[in-house]
Amino acid sequence: RxxxxxxxxxxxxxxxxxxxxxxxxxxxxxxxxxxxxxxxxxxxxxxxxxxxxxxxxxxxxxxxxxxxxHSYPYTSTKLHCEISLLLSDPAKAAVMQYGALCSTNARNACTLLRITNDQPPKIGLPVKKRAVI
Incomplete structure (x- = not known):
């Protein structure tokens, strides 16, 4: 390895x-x-x-x-600022859930960010007509 x-x-x-x-x-x-x-x-x-x-x-x-x-330093403060920026966009916020999963041993919030679209898939999308030569 x-x-x-x-x-x-x-x-x-x-x-x-x-x-x-x-x-x-x-x-x-x-x-x-x-x-x-x-x-x-x-x-x-x-x-x-x-x-x-x-x-x-x-x-x-x-x-x-x-x-x-070893890796780029990244703080939880920066994480929360970036998530807040995403949540300020209504289209993005509609598919995001943000909260605390649990607390760490140091009593910091362990962030949970769920990104999903709960809408059912659109079945039977309209077919576009195309010209074939």
Missing amino acids: SSLYNEGLRPLMYSEKRAKNEGIGWARGGQETVYYASSIYSRGSEGTAWHTLTWTFKPEYDRDTLLFA
Whole structure:
């Protein structure tokens, strides 16, 4: 079994100076990315092998603050703002149900978003006449 990292995926990188100077936020970066099962196991030698992700990176700017991530950072605040924007459109809101499924251990709402069209399918749609040459 392979990993997308071994197929060319690279970690995400955020440079404060690059964002300020070039207007570029989170972007894929790094070279020589390798993901592999290590020799460390989660419950002794019988457990699942832990995995290691390694890569090299050369900073573009001196004295920069760099952040690395596996996936694009996404906050629940951003999620709720985007859902609110969708719900502000009556056509979209007609097929959406939004609420809390449950609470997390930290007592945050676990969002439930149901998107469906409860209308029965239209049977017997009118046939358009077409000319055949």
